[in-house]
Amino acid sequence: MIIDLNRKMMESNDTVAADNRQKFRQHQVKVINLLGSPGAGKTSFLEATLAALTRNYKVGVIEGDLATALDAERIAKLGVPVVQINTKGGCHLDGAMIREVLSQFDLASLELLVIENVGNLVCPSTFDLGEDHKVVVLSVAEGGDKPVKYPRTFLEASAVIINKIDLLPFTDVDLEALKNDLLSINPNLELFPVSCREKQGLTPWYEWLQAQLKLPGEEPGSHGL
Amino acid sequence: MIIDLNRKMMESNDTVAADNRQKFRQHQVKVINLLGSPGAGKTSFLEATLAALTRNYKVGVIEGDLATALDAERIAKLGVPVVQINTKGGCHLDGAMIREVLSQFDLASLELLVIENVGNLVCPSTFDLGEDHKVVVLSVAEGGDKPVKYPRTFLEASAVIINKIDLLPFTDVDLEALKNDLLSINPNLELFPVSCREKQGLTPWYEWLQAQLKLPGEEPGSHGL
Numbered sequence: 001m002i003i004d005l006n007r008k009m010m011e012s013n014d015t016v017a018a019d020n021r022q023k024f025r026q027h028q029v030k031v032i033n034l035l036g037s038p039g040a041g042k043t044s045f046l047e048a049t050l051a052a053l054t055r056n057y058k059v060g061v062i063e064g065d066l067a068t069a070l071d072a073e074r075i076a077k078l079g080v081p082v083v084q085i086n087t088k089g090g091c092h093l094d095g096a097m098i099r100e101v102l103s104q105f106d107l108a109s110l111e112l113l114v115i116e117n118v119g120n121l122v123c124p125s126t127f128d129l130g131e132d133h134k135v136v137v138l139s140v141a142e143g144g145d146k147p148v149k150y151p152r153t154f155l156e157a158s159a160v161i162i163n164k165i166d167l168l169p170f171t172d173v174d175l176e177a178l179k180n181d182l183l184s185i186n187p188n189l190e191l192f193p194v195s196c197r198e199k200q201g202l203t204p205w206y207e208w209l210q211a212q213l214k215l216p217g218e219e220p221g222s223h224g225l
Numbered sequence: 226m227i228i229d230l231n232r233k234m235m236e237s238n239d240t241v242a243a244d245n246r247q248k249f250r251q252h253q254v255k256v257i258n259l260l261g262s263p264g265a266g267k268t269s270f271l272e273a274t275l276a277a278l279t280r281n282y283k284v285g286v287i288e289g290d291l292a293t294a295l296d297a298e299r300i301a302k303l304g305v306p307v308v309q310i311n312t313k314g315g316c317h318l319d320g321a322m323i324r325e326v327l328s329q330f331d332l333a334s335l336e337l338l339v340i341e342n343v344g345n346l347v348c349p350s351t352f353d354l355g356e357d358h359k360v361v362v363l364s365v366a367e368g369g370d371k372p373v374k375y376p377r378t379f380l381e382a383s384a385v386i387i388n389k390i391d392l393l394p395f396t397d398v399d400l401e402a403l404k405n406d407l408l409s410i411n412p413n414l415e416l417f418p419v420s421c422r423e424k425q426g427l428t429p430w431y432e433w434l435q436a437q438l439k440l441p442g443e444e445p446g447s448h449g450l
Contacts, residue, residue: 037262037263037264037344037346037367038262038346038367038371038374038375039262039364039366039367039368039371040367041368065374066347066374066375066376066377067373067374067375067376068373068374070370070373070374089347089351089377090347091316091345091347091348118347119262119346119347119374119375120316120345120346120347120348121262121263121344121345122291122314122315122316122343122344122345122348123316123345123347123348126314139264139366139367141264141364141366141367141389141392142262142263142264142265142364142366143264143266145295146263146264148292148293148295149263149290149291149292149293149295149344150263150291150292150344151291151292152291152314164366166395167366167392167395170391170392170395
């Protein structure tokens with residue numbers, strides 16, 4: 001019975017997520033669902049991305065957190081429209097939570113919406129929000145065995161940001177082995193080793209994201225970054 | 226309806242956890258439920274603890290993971306009886322999973338059972354397993370804002386292992402501020418800043434754990450470590 005109910009919940013979520021996706025497409029807004037463990041560096045990565053992107057693109061942000069508005073306050077400082085969802089202890093965002101806050105954005109004016117999910121490498125990956133891409137932020141300080149131990153999140157993703165590479169010399173992580181493990185789980189992953197703290201390695205990510213934002217028929221890079 | 230079902234699930238878990246707890250007390254086994262984010266260093270911390278403890282205490286381990294037996298294999302190398310629970314993607318251990326594997330231990334011969342939960346700072350804290358203490362492993366590489374962002378796990382805990390302090394110089398974390406934040410959430414927390422990699426700061430933790438293992442009427446330290 002519990003399993004049946006879970007299946008019904010997931011079906012219902014898929015329906016809401018499909019509605020969200022239709023709305024995003026109607027307004028030509030690309031949507032990124034940003035996932036990762038607590039402390040992987042999702043907000044710092046988002047800050048770096050927004051600093052580069054908002055010169056040429058109109059971006060909105062939804063911040064998912066259990067209890068605080070700390071991350072939303074950090075994003076608001078960048079002058080980006082941001083809405084906070086507090087899950088009141090809940091371990092993931094779902095399609096209905098996103099639907100509920102969409103009216104707070106002028107979707108027609110946005111080109112990109114980034115949803116920073118609750119810090120959790122397990123639950124959020126099973127709830128479609130209507131996004132175009134799941135992007136996982138993984139810190140090398142978490143150790144090299146995370147992809148094989150938490151495969152589903154990486155299976156569902158389009159890209160993995162391998163963050164905090166400035167800490168690599170102080171860890172036992174072999175970056176090439178980590179990349180191979182990620183690609184053995186999901187050969188289609190785009191991998192971006194970066195240090196948000198040291199502002200290293202971010203350009204290839206900006207270029208990938210820019211390519212996703214290209215409208216049909218538009219030349220790549222016509223917006224610039 | 227969903228909320229009612231969740232409540233029933235939690236009530237049922239509490240009943241099973243109470244049965245587990247009764248069984249542990251009957252056999253005078255102390256039980257630690259070890260929590261933390263993916264990559265906080267739970268298994269490394271457990272390895273260090275077992276290396277020190279198993280000279281004088283009989284310890285068993287239950288390893289909770291989504292998909293692999295990697296951690297159980299690390300623990301088995303130390304000659305400690307270990308049982309792996311694979312949650313098949315599930316985000317936490319529950320009382321019934323623990324009950325199911327208890328027959329694989331000779332509980333009467335054990336003094337301590339350590340349950341390493343799934344790497345997740347959200348869900349596991351809401352499922353009682355029958356443990357005496359929840360102990361959270363928190364890596365400083367996760368950043369200093371984790372206690373206020375994920376308060377429930379810290380509210381439920383008896384002790385927090387502030388791990389990877391060898392990385393402190395390469396982070397923005399203020400250790401004293403982090404300790405204050407933890408104590409403002411839960412003034413009863415025991416805090417142990419350690420580096421499992423550098424084998425720093427572990428003695429106060431061993432001493433605290435040893436005090437928990439003392440039998441009624443036994444002098445503290447009579448076992449030694």
